[in-house]
Amino acid sequence: MNELQDFAIGQRWLSDTESELGLGVLVDVDERTISILFPKSDETRVYARANAPLSRILFKQGDWFTDQEGQEWQVENAENVHGVMRYNVVCPNGEQRKSMNETRLGANIQLARPLDRLLASQIESKEWYDLRIEALLMQSRMAISPLRGLLGPRVGLIPHQLYIAHEVGRRLAPRVLLADEVGLGKTIEAGLIIHQQLQTGRSERILILVPDSLQYQWMIEMRRRFNLQFSLFDLTRTASIKEHDEDTNPFLTEQCIIASIDLLLDHDDLKQQALDAGFDLLVIDEAHHLTWHEDPETGEGVGNDRYDLVAEFAAQTPGVLLLTATPEQLGVDSHFARLRLLDPQRFDTLDHFLDEEAQYSQTAQIAEVLMSDEPLTEQHQEILVELLGHEVEQDGEARYRAINELLDRHGTGRILFRNTREAISGFPGRDCIPAALPAPAHWPLTGKLREQMWFEETQLDGAWMEHDARLPWLMDILRKDLKHKKVLLIARSGPVVESLETALRIHGGIRTAMFHEGMSLLERDQAAAYFAEEGYGAQILLCSEIGSEGRNFQFASDLILFDLPANPDVLEQRIGRLDRIGQQNRIQIHVPYFVGTAQERMFRWYNEALNIFSNISPTAQTLQENHIVALKDCLLNDPSQEGQGEAFEALLEQVNAERMALEDELQAGRDRLLEFNSCRPKVAARIVKALEDQDEQNPLPDFMTRFLAATNIDFEEQSDGTLIVRPSDQMQVEGLLLDEEGMTATFSREQAQQREDAQYITLEHPFTNSIFEMIHTQSFGNTSVAVLKSAAIPQGxxxxxxxxRVEVIAPKVLNLAASLPQQLIRVLLNENGQDLSAKINSAMLHPYVHRLDMSNARQVVKLRREVIEERYKQAEQLAKAQVQSFSETARKRYNDRLQQEIDRLTYLKEHNPSIREDELERLKEQQAQGVQLLEQLSMVPDSIRVMVAMK
Known part of the structure; x- marks a missing residue:
């Protein structure tokens, strides 16, 4: 086998990263992309031509292969016919010869068979062999682990986030609304679900549509937390692709894409191309901007442009995740409409939805009783009989089972997930510390709002600092009150941040770091790491507005808002960099403003009307949008003018009253049953415990350092436990995902959350996967000759x-490997053919096996070739005998597991209409397909070790 650069239709290729797909055939090629059909697994992949992760399959004289009918052939010679190989072959008994194009190759390809390599004296080191077996065992354990997809992300073990990810991520084509309150981690939940879907093959093509301002936040979050490489599609990128080939659909050139929803709204051609490209999973952030109402005259639904666009995509995309912190903020009709996007059959009319909501209220009330210590009365039991069909005992276990029954049947329980701060708890709170400062003499009190609020942005050379009282105030507070604290400062623009940083560092002698849009991602990482460093790290990190997106700094608790944004959501994002899960202290929000200016009025609006500094305000954005005209008038006009001051005071009083009424309404409508369904504590606790155990027993640190040393990859162990890993000229392996600049790596979850510049190396990290894939597809360590030091075995x-390896070629989404009783078969034979596999396991042998020098190893193989071949053939027969029983066990396991879920959903569908019929049908199709494919298990020779007994 080797690689060719020229592509031609009919060529056979193997995926370097998804070998389980089997052997693929090239079916289409253009200037930028190639399309590979993998017939055995019924999958088609589109790859960028320049960097497709593929290996061309070629055979030479003497090689054996199997055709599509399962017949074995030996190659006599081969020729290249217009890029496609034609083989002249002979069957094993030599009675039949024929000419065969490579298109006739079977999908089960065996490469680098260990016996052939051993007999050819291609012998690997003992350490490589040990590493190979360890890697295979780790992969085998991962394939059946219920934690699959949850191990890799750089996230804290937050129960409600992990519960939602576990519940939703394992579904086929999940369609849900994630509606946790601000600061509870909806983006993390979505990322965990996306990661699981990709890891398990349930989704492969993903489109994330977000407001323009959140594109980079999502891209960074996906990359830093989840090691997912999403491509950012904007007008420049799509135009560049079209420039190279106007017939290319840009949305087919990448698998995972982030785009601004406005890009598709403003360009119908791009919207149509995205629709034509098709995706498995659609993710929509800020879904509360999707508004809809029912026309009272016609009864027809009318949505805004965003709603209509998402509706088009949702109608043809199997999986949909909608994210919003305020599901009912813009009215119950829009809330219904968003649920309608997820399941239009289930949520057919608004009237029907409202009727069901009233019934859910009774369910939620009885759930409140079950969750409390309140005794169940006769009236309660009547309601429970009506809802569940039986009475409930008073003991805690019975009440808990009843709650779970209600949750399973609860109408929006499978579709809507909403955790609240009140339900989750653990937030220390926040305090506002205003600093009223005298305005500079030249500060504008009339004119454009931009100049009245942010006059410093008109003087990009920093001249504004000469008379601005905020600068001496800032230096004073950093030297005194905040001297020994980490401080985050956020301002609107990069130039302002740069001017402040220069002044603080040069004139104030303060250790500073900067974070703004003019810096590269590496520079931002370094700045964040310098800020996070204790002792000699930066005291203050100065951020432009992007500092309120994509990064969290819970280790700091002092926030300086050098200016105020015009939007309450943006202000909440700023505060949310510190006010998040994991924060140990009350947030101190320092707000300097100039007395008598629009700045003061904006501060009072946020503080007195919206109360946004003290608490998360789910109503702030809506209230500001409802009163934006009056607010702008008050901000623009000098309150000293006649009537202006009174108008502003009246506005503050009115909006404050509206806010409190809305908040009371939201609290009264709080659905405790929904909150409980969004995080079932016992289930969540089990997931957290399992991940904690995995972290504690992590086999990777030892494996990874041994692998790096054995393959001549440069690494240095740092005093803080991190590793610096770099490629070297003497590297003995290829194909690993390791940048030329190298990486800083950590195996600690806690350290990974503090050090965003360090890669969090787990069993699911791309670098680890590339090692596993290299071992799986290459001959690394698959032969060994060693010394067995034992007096109990005859010498010599x-x-x-x-x-x-036991393999099944199937679509990844079926996850058939998880049903196999074993993915590896080990056979241990002595020279006389006695099977010792059950008596002596690999761990028992390990202390007695020692290195044998290469010269003597080759002599052993040369002198004992006949014995080696005989024992190998015997081992193959013993292994094949086990495969049939594996197939029977796997079919039963797979069938039973899916049947259990089908039966559960069928039963629940009688009580809970949110169970989709198409979900049940897809499960039944998978069940039939999986059972059939598990009849066709393959046994692939993986590795061989010959041990010579010596004292």
């Missing part, structure tokens, strides 16, 4: 250990 006699 052989013992042979052989490993075989």
């Amino acid at each position: 006699s052989l013992m042979m250990e052989m490993w075989f």
Whole structure:
């Protein structure tokens, strides 16, 4: 096998990263992309031509392969016919010869068979062999782990986030509304679900549509927390792709894409191309901007442009995630309409929805009783009989089972997830510390609002600082009150941040770091790491507005708002960089403003009307939008003018009253049953415990350092426990995902959350996966000859250990490997053919096996070739005998597991109409397909070790 750069239709290729797809055939090629059909797994992949992760499959004289009918052939010679190989082959008994194009190759390809390599004296080191077996065992355990998809992300073990990810991520084509309050981690929940969907193959093509201002936040979050490489599609990128080939659909050139929803709204051609490209999972952030109402005259639904666009995509995309912190903020009709996007059959009319909501209220009330210590009365039991069909005992276990029954049947329980700060708890709170300062003499009190609020942005050279009282105030507070604290400062623009940083560092002698849009991602990482460093790290991190997006700094608790944004959501984002889960102290929000200016009025609006500094305000954005005209008038006009001051005071009083009324309404409508369904504590606790155990027993640190040392990859262990890993000229392996600049790596979850510049190396990290994939597809360590030091075995006699992989080629989404009783078969034979596999396991052998120098290893193989071949053939027969029973066990496991879920959903569908019929049908199709494919298990020789007994 080797690689060719020229592509031609009919060529056979193997995926470097998804070998389980089987052997693919090239079916389409253009200037930028190639399309590979993998017939055995019924999958088609589109790859960028320049960097497709593929290996061309070629055979030479003497090689064996299997055709599509399962017949074995040996290559006599080969020729290249217009880029496609034609093989002249002979069957094993030599009675039949024929000419065969490579298109006739079977999908099960075996490469680098260990016996062939051993007999050809291609012998690997003992350490490489050990590493290979360890990697295969780790992969095998991961394939059946219920934690699959949850191990890799750089996230804290937050119960409600992990519960939602576990509940939603394992579904086929999940369609849900994630509606946790601000600061509870909706983006993390979505990322965990996306990561699980990709890891398990349930989704492969993903489109994330967000407001323009959140594109980079999402891209950074996906990359830093989840190691997911999403491509950012804007007008420049799509135009560049079209410039190279106007017939290319840009949305087919990448698998995972982030785009601004405005891009598709403003360009119908791009919207149509995105629709034509098709995706498995659609993610919409800020879904409360999707508004809809029912026309009272016609009864027809009318949505805004965003709603209509998302409705088009949702109608043809199997999986949909909608994210909003305020599901009912813009009215119950818009809330209904967003649920309608997820399941139009289930949520058919607004009247029907309102009727059901009234019934859910009774369910939620009885759930409140079950969750409390309140005794169940006769009236309660009547309601429970009506809802569940039976009475409930008073003991805690019975009440808990009843709650779970109600949750399963609760109308929006499977579709809507909403956790609140009140339900989650653990937020220390926040305080506002205003600083009223005299305005500079030249500060504008009339004119454009931009100049009245942010006059410093008109003087990009920093001249504004000469008379601005905020600068001496800032230096004074950093030297005194905040001297020993970490401080985050956010201002609107990069130039203002740069001017402040220069003044603080040069004139104030204060350790500073900057974070703004003019810096590269690496520079931002370094700045964030310098700020996070204790002792000699930066005292203050100065951020432009992007500092309120994509990064969290819970280790700091002092926030300086050098200016105020015009939007309450943006202000909440700023505060949310510190006021998040994991914060240990009350947030101190320092707000300097100039007395008598629009700045003061904006501060009072946020503080007195919206109360946004003290608490999360779910109503702030709506209230500001409702009163934006009056607010702008008050901000623009000098309150000293006649009537202006009174108008502003009246506005503050009116909006404050509206806010409190709305908040009371939201609290009264709080659905405790929904909150409980969004985080079932016992289930969440089990997930957290399992991840904690995995972290504690992590096999990777030892494996990784040994692998790096054995393959001549440069690494340095740092005093804080991190590793600096760099490629070297002497590297002995290829194909690993390691940048030329190298990386800083950590195996600690806690350290990874503090050090965003360090890669969090887990069993699901791309670098680890690239090692596993290299081992899986290459001959690394698959042969070994070693010394077995034991007085119990006749000296000079052989013992042979052989490993075989049990594989099933199938669509990744079926996850058939998880049903196999074993993915590896180990056979241990002595020289006389006695099977010792059950008596002596690999761990028992390990202390007695020692290195044998290469010269002697080759002599052993040369002198004992016949014995080695005989024992290998015996081992193959013993392994094949196990495969049939594996197939029967796997079929039963897979069938039973899916049947259990089908039965559960079928039963629930009688009580809970949110169970979709298409979900049940897809499960039944998967069940039938999986059972059929599990009849066709393959046994692939993986590795062989010959051990010579010596004292």
